[in-house]
Amino acid sequence: MSVSRHPVALRLEQQVGSATRLLATVMALPLVDGIFPALIIAGAxxxxxxxxxxxxxxxxxxxxxxxILAEMDGSRREQVRSVLILGAILLPVAGVEALFAETLKSVLDFAVFHRFAGLVILAVAAKTASAKVGEYLPSSSIIIGLGLVASVDLNNASLIIDPNIETIAQAVAAAGVGVGFALIVALFAPRLRGVVELDRFRFGSSVALGMLALDVLGLLPTEAPVALGVLCVTAVFAYDPDSPTVGNSVAAAGHAVGSDRPETTASETVPSSSSPSESTPGSTSSVGTKSNIAASVDNVERESHTADTESDSDSGETGYGFPDDSDSHAPWL
Structure with a gap:
């Protein structure tokens, strides 16, 4: 997923595409892979x-x-309509699966299948927490299939014509709770998008699923709803009113772009200020070279002038002769 990166939803999104179909697939997945019938048989x-x-x-x-928060577009009314249409399909299917679950109870060893029901919930919890871990775990349908094979007992098999209305009502009520939860999230989605940390809620939900699995396996020495308590604590910790909204994020990005300009100007002025310092040694060395050349020329000129003076004094000539050639020694000075 482009926003939430939920491992389960990301895998399903690559298969179904649309956000509405993705929501339908996510909520109908327990009915398809056998988790919900397993929980009915396990007495959850x-x-x-x-x-x-x-x-x-x-x-x-x-x-x-x-x-709902990260992928569904459209107005609040459109999202609510999508959830209601989805609920109108899920509730009858949940009742039908509860009807077949009553028949499955007569052909299964309850003690054996109970363990596989707990294992499939643990697998879902692990896949929710980490996509990398989920790659090494079998799918829920495979675990349920192995549980059916391991716990089948045809000695007491019977086709139930008179179903248990209470079991069907419980199944429809459980599906109704899920649809109602999705409806509440869709109603308050504009407010929840800026204040809910999805990754934090995802990890907390995986822990709650793990607690539910331990409860189904009978490993929790208490009758208290531990999984429900963990989910409530997760909802509290996932609520972050200080989380930046989209507008604040854009403003912060604009402020960051504006604040980069002085840094760029400063970085641009640093090389310009350092360039004179870098050129100073070169200019100093060139000046020193020119002074050395001038000193050498002066020494040569002085020596030649001394030699001419000595030759003039030796010959005894007056100063009316041709001009001294020393003026032409260094015409560039």
Whole structure:
């Protein structure tokens, strides 16, 4: 994804493309890969808190938040309409899967399948936290398939004609919680976009999923909704009202561009100021060379003038002769 970089949503975005279809794929994924029927069989929806945890973490979760806040365009009304249409499809499908889950209960060893249900939630939590780790883990459908093979027991197999209405209602309620969560995020999306740290919420949601998996496996020595508590704490820590908005980011970028000009001017003036200092040694050496040449010429001229004076004194001639050639020794001086 271009903004949120959520590992699960990024992988699905490369397959489906559109933001609305991406949201539909993210929220319908538990119904497709077998996570939701596994939770129904494992008894994760037997209590109201279990329904709330499953709806928020399985159908809602960080991937749904990331898609709505980071990828969906359009007005608030259009986003709400998309979520409502998606909910009208998810709720009946969840009820139908709950109906088949009742039949699956009669052909499965509950104790064995219970462990695979916890493992598939742990795998989803790991993939949510890190895309690199998710590359080495099998998909949820493979884990569910292995669980079905390992726990199948055809001795008590039976086709249930009279389904349990309570189980179907629990499944529809869990899907309704997820749709309601997505609807709330879509309603408050304009405000949440500038104050929610998506990566922080993603990591916290993965921890909450891990707690839900431990609860399904029966490894938590408490009946308290630990996963729901972790999700609430994650929402608090992910809320960052001081996070810069798009306008502030643009203004900051403009200020940064304006502040670079003095630095550029200073950097440009530094070489110009250093150039005289760099040329000073060269000019000094050239002046010294010229002075040495002039001194040598003066010495030669002085010696020749002395020699001419001595020759004139020796010959006894007066000063009426031709001018002295010493004036033409150095015409450039």
């Amino acid at each position: 929806l037997d209590s109201p808190l279990g329904i709330l945890e499953t709806g928020l973490l399985i159908f809602g979760g960080s991937a749904t938040v990331a898609v």
